[in-house]
Amino acid sequence: MSMKLSTRQVDGVTIVDCSGRITLGEGSITLRDTVRDLLSKGNKKIILNLAEVNYIDSSGIGELVSAFTTTKNQGGELKLLHLTKKVHDLLQITKLYTVFDVKEDETAAVKAFK
Amino acid sequence: MHFRIGLNLHVRIRASIEQGLDEAEHAIRVWSWNGGGLLIAGFHRQVERRPAFGVREIDIRSVIHQIERQIVVAVLHGNQYAPDKKVILAFERTPDGLVITIRDQGKGIDLSGIPNPLAPENLLKTSGRGIFLMRSFMDEVEIRPSKTGTEVKLIKHVHGSSVGNKEGSQ
Numbered sequence: 001m002s003m004k005l006s007t008r009q010v011d012g013v014t015i016v017d018c019s020g021r022i023t024l025g026e027g028s029i030t031l032r033d034t035v036r037d038l039l040s041k042g043n044k045k046i047i048l049n050l051a052e053v054n055y056i057d058s059s060g061i062g063e064l065v066s067a068f069t070t071t072k073n074q075g076g077e078l079k080l081l082h083l084t085k086k087v088h089d090l091l092q093i094t095k096l097y098t099v100f101d102v103k104e105d106e107t108a109a110v111k112a113f114k
Numbered sequence: 115m116h117f118r119i120g121l122n123l124h125v126r127i128r129a130s131i132e133q134g135l136d137e138a139e140h141a142i143r144v145w146s147w148n149g150g151g152l153l154i155a156g157f158h159r160q161v162e163r164r165p166a167f168g169v170r171e172i173d174i175r176s177v178i179h180q181i182e183r184q185i186v187v188a189v190l191h192g193n194q195y196a197p198d199k200k201v202i203l204a205f206e207r208t209p210d211g212l213v214i215t216i217r218d219q220g221k222g223i224d225l226s227g228i229p230n231p232l233a234p235e236n237l238l239k240t241s242g243r244g245i246f247l248m249r250s251f252m253d254e255v256e257i258r259p260s261k262t263g264t265e266v267k268l269i270k271h272v273h274g275s276s277v278g279n280k281e282g283s284q
Contacts, residue, residue: 024186057183058247062240069238093250094243095232 003030003053007038013045013110014038015081019052022060031060035067035078044076045113049106051082056090068100077101081109176251177212177270184216184266187244192218192264211253211271222259 003020016038022028031048038046048067056064064080071078079101083091091097103109185201193199199219206213229236231243249255254269 024183024190055179057179058243059241061243061247065238066240069240090247094247095237099237 005030005034007034010106010110013047013113014043015047015049015106015110017049017052021055021057022053022063023055023057024059028059028063031063031067035070039071039074039076044071044074046071046076046078047081047103047106047109048078049081050084050087053084053087056087061090061094061096064100065096077113079103079109079112081106177214177268180248180251180268181214181216183244184248184268188216188218188220188264188266191223192220194220211269214268214270215265216268217263217265219263222261222264223257225257225259 003018003022005019006017008015008017016034018031022031035046038044046067048064068078081103083102088097088102091100091102101112103112181203185203188201189195193201196219201219202215202217204215204217206215228245229239229242231237231239231246236242245255245257248266248268252268253271254267256265256267256269258265258267
């Protein structure tokens with residue numbers, strides 16, 4: 001299943017609901033384009049909801065990192081929401097779990113933006 | 115550039131592991147260009163049916179993901195999309211486990227140029243985690259680069275019996 005993304009606004013925060021797989025050449029490009037599009041339109045508070053993401057490979061992780069740093073470099077903030085166990089484990093073994101701001105509750109995630 | 119693994123390929127890989135389709139080589143060819151994207155087709159040929167590999171106890175899905183990932187890397191980085199070059203995929207059940215070999219026909223890779231993705235200075239890099247993750251999910255990974263291509267051997271240990279044993283083939 002390739003990746004599908006949809007965006008919604010909650011209290012000035014853009015939530016990107018992701019589903020499917022973020023892998024080399026598939027979801028990774030879709031994710032990159034979506035985040036860049038959001039930033040270009042001034043949406044700099046972004047939450048990636050990964051609840052329905054069943055697989056991420058190393059390129060997908062690279063895209064998460066890219067989305068995180070691109071957003072930060074443009075004065076924005078990007079948080080991750082609802083990690084599945086597999087994605088959680090991936091971020092743990094790559095030592096990225098503490099780099100990202102990971103949230104488990106959407107309301108709390110939205111409120112956490114400055 | 116978009117790159118897709120066809121469902122057919124996923125199904126064939128799963129079948130090869132679960133049903134024990136083995137022997138000789140399964141050649142995966144670049145199938146077509148599609149709107150700037152590349153679609154790779156499934157196996158050229160499917161050889162004789164063998165007893166199952168007996169790998170129910172391992173996480174087949176994660177093994178398939180690693181195989182798919184390496185096939186994409188082989189076509190993209192190894193063969194560099196050359197439509198006349200193939201990626202060869204072979205399965206072998208040894209007494210210790212399942213051995214998957216993926217070979218491309220590229221120019222080989224320089225393993226010394228791959229940095230440690232866990233080093234603090236590399237944590238925010240957007241690439242360089244592929245081999246590390248492959249080693250995390252598989253029990254053994256052997257990479258043999260050469261000027262005529264790179265061979266990657268993925269090994270997943272399977273406790274229990276091997277090909278031909280009733281228990282292992284259930």
